[in-house]
Amino acid sequence: MPSISLSGIEDRLSRELVAAWAIAKKDVLIYYLRPGVIVGGVLFPLFMFLAFTAGKLATPVALVPGLIGITTLFSASSIEPVSVPIERRMATFDRLLAAPVSLNALVLGESLSGLLYSLLIAVVVFVAALIILMTPITNIFLIVLGILFSSLCFATLGTLFAAYPTENPGDIISMVNVVRFPLIFISGVFIPIATLPAVAQMIAYVSPLTYANDLIQGGYNGKMTFHPIVDVAMLIVFIVIFQLIANYLYKRFSD
Amino acid sequence: MEAIEVSHLVKQFGTLTAINDISFSVAAGETFGFLGPNGAGKTTTIRMLTGISPPTSGTATIFGHDIVRETVAARQSMGIVSETSNVYTDLTGWQNMMLAAQLYRIGRSERDRNATELLKRFELYERRDTKAHGYSKGMRRRLTIAMGLVNSPRLLFLDEPTSGLDVESNLIIREMISDLIKEGVTVFLTTHNIEEANILCERVAIIDKGHIAAIDAPERLKKTIQSVQSVEVAFLDGTSPERLDELRLLPMVNGARKEGDKFKLFTENPTEVIEGVMAYAQTHHTRVISITTLGPSLEDVFVKLTGLQRGGGISAID
Numbered sequence: 001m002p003s004i005s006l007s008g009i010e011d012r013l014s015r016e017l018v019a020a021w022a023i024a025k026k027d028v029l030i031y032y033l034r035p036g037v038i039v040g041g042v043l044f045p046l047f048m049f050l051a052f053t054a055g056k057l058a059t060p061v062a063l064v065p066g067l068i069g070i071t072t073l074f075s076a077s078s079i080e081p082v083s084v085p086i087e088r089r090m091a092t093f094d095r096l097l098a099a100p101v102s103l104n105a106l107v108l109g110e111s112l113s114g115l116l117y118s119l120l121i122a123v124v125v126f127v128a129a130l131i132i133l134m135t136p137i138t139n140i141f142l143i144v145l146g147i148l149f150s151s152l153c154f155a156t157l158g159t160l161f162a163a164y165p166t167e168n169p170g171d172i173i174s175m176v177n178v179v180r181f182p183l184i185f186i187s188g189v190f191i192p193i194a195t196l197p198a199v200a201q202m203i204a205y206v207s208p209l210t211y212a213n214d215l216i217q218g219g220y221n222g223k224m225t226f227h228p229i230v231d232v233a234m235l236i237v238f239i240v241i242f243q244l245i246a247n248y249l250y251k252r253f254s255d
Numbered sequence: 256m257e258a259i260e261v262s263h264l265v266k267q268f269g270t271l272t273a274i275n276d277i278s279f280s281v282a283a284g285e286t287f288g289f290l291g292p293n294g295a296g297k298t299t300t301i302r303m304l305t306g307i308s309p310p311t312s313g314t315a316t317i318f319g320h321d322i323v324r325e326t327v328a329a330r331q332s333m334g335i336v337s338e339t340s341n342v343y344t345d346l347t348g349w350q351n352m353m354l355a356a357q358l359y360r361i362g363r364s365e366r367d368r369n370a371t372e373l374l375k376r377f378e379l380y381e382r383r384d385t386k387a388h389g390y391s392k393g394m395r396r397r398l399t400i401a402m403g404l405v406n407s408p409r410l411l412f413l414d415e416p417t418s419g420l421d422v423e424s425n426l427i428i429r430e431m432i433s434d435l436i437k438e439g440v441t442v443f444l445t446t447h448n449i450e451e452a453n454i455l456c457e458r459v460a461i462i463d464k465g466h467i468a469a470i471d472a473p474e475r476l477k478k479t480i481q482s483v484q485s486v487e488v489a490f491l492d493g494t495s496p497e498r499l500d501e502l503r504l505l506p507m508v509n510g511a512r513k514e515g516d517k518f519k520l521f522t523e524n525p526t527e528v529i530e531g532v533m534a535y536a537q538t539h540h541t542r543v544i545s546i547t548t549l550g551p552s553l554e555d556v557f558v559k560l561t562g563l564q565r566g567g568g569i570s571a572i573d
Contacts, residue, residue, distance in 0.1 A: 012327075014360070015327075015360045018357055018360045019357065019358050019360065021357075022353075022354055022357035022358055023358075025354075026343065026346070026354050029345070029346060029350065030343060030345040030346065090339075090341060090343075090344070091337060091339040091341040092341045092342070092343055094307065094337055094341060095335075095337075095341050095355075095358075095402075096358070097307050098305045098306065098307050098330065098335050099330065099358035099359070100326075100327045100328075100330035100331040100358070100359060100360075101327065101358065102327065254307055254308065255268075255308050255309070
């Protein structure tokens with residue numbers, strides 16, 4: 001059995017992280033200001049918030065945790081569905097596929113850019129809500145955890161969908177939306193899970209947004225359905241599952 | 256150790272066999288040409304050798320590293336220049352170089368040094384801070400090649416490096432390839448430009464419909480078809496289509512084609528064809544202004560082996 005030295009693992013890990021960061025940095029420079037990303041990642045959650053506020057379903061202050069939840073969902077998963085198909089069309093994606101890094105690093109690098117974008121937008125929303133609406137906070141640590149883990153989770157989800165072999169961003173955005181929109185309504189973001197039909201409540205348990213929203217709601221108003229450890233653990237499970245499926249799909253579709 | 260060792264490589268897409276049991280090796284420091292018509296399997300082979308596409312069966316090693324099981328180690332020693340100039344047009348020339356270097360985990364000082372040297376070598380240094388969408392086609396091609404060299408590879412895959420380029424870019428790239436060969440870098444070159452392969456490559460493989468039809472040094476391949484010699488002739492009064500048809504009917508002419516202001520007549524007996532051409536000129540009241548006999552070219556070998564025909568005679572490839 002071949003021996004695996006610690007320095008070998010460190011070297012490999014360092015190589016993977018450097019490459020993942022290079023891929024993420026490239027996305028930051030190229031894609032953050034693309035119209036498709038701004039519409040899907042920033043404007044849509046904002047309009048959703050305004051619609052719920054105008055409909056007087058709840059006060060703006062009560063809607064802030066939900067706004068942060070859907071902001072992370074939409075912004076984190078908006079980069080790769082735009083960047084990957086464009087890169088397939090330009091053949092720059094082949095450059096990444098042929099680089100001396102694993103698919104894990106490639107998927108992580110792509111997801112990192114979604115994560116950073118989501119963190120940036122979520123911080124803006126958080127600070128704006130604090131200054132404009134003076135939203136009360138119960139536990140900021142839970143909010144940070146919620147934003148951080150949900151951003152990585154939804155960014156990986158975006159990377160997973162972007163594996164679909166098309167050169168048209170619209171194809172992937174349409175598919176992602178088929179998942180993103182229902183999640184808003186079954187994950188307790190604007191409508192409490194307890195008031196949902198039994199079937200919808202069952203589905204809510206397999207939605208990562210449920211656990212992200214639970215952490216963020218807990219941070220703002222102290223009301224939580226699950227223990228924070230359960231929320232974080234579930235989000236980590238989703239991240240790992242999405243990463244593994246993304247790895248498989250990129251390998252399969254690179255042929 | 257061989258730079259590339261390919262053994263019984265097969266690639267199937269569903270029921271289509273794109274690559275059918277090919278085997279070859281490329282020695283370290285060798286310049287190896289991989290020629291074939293469109294759809295012959297050149298790009299599929301490169302995608303397998305660079306680990307992008309897994310083979311259906313067979314093996315390929317790069318400096319002893321199996322491309323499937325040790326993909327990262329195998330890729331570390333190679334540079335890849337794809338057929339498309341796949342640079343990031345929204346990044347500057349310098350940023351493109353930095354990204355390529357970081358993917359190979361090259362340290363800051365080394366990547367700065369390599370990028371500066373390569374951008375100067377490809378005459379792009381003055382434009383290093385301009386986004387690549389402002390570059391001409393030739394400049395993007397040069398940047399693509401510079402990115403492929405940023406890790407100082409021992410093996411360089413060059414896919415159609417000079418296709419459709421202006422004369423200046425062509426010269427810079429050919430000069431660079433010659434320099435790499437002198438430096439001992441192994442070059443795996445695919446090209447449609449057979450003359451380019453003839454000049455640069457020590458050996459060439461001709462692939463057709465997923466099979467390797469021939470593999471040898473260009474001059475040895477030419478010797479295998481000595482029967483395909485030709486006579487190149489120019490007449491004072493031009494090259495009409497009717498004249499081409501008449502020349503095809505001359506004794507010992509196996510085929511003919513128009514090449515610019517000349518006709519090229521293929522034959523096994525150039526002397527008899529020259530006599531026939533001179534007699535033809537006399538009976539048609541015209542003058543021959545130049546006439547030359549030519550041995551078989553690598554292109555002739557290619558045409559013969561791949562069976563490419565156009566216009567009813569032996570013909571050039573696209």
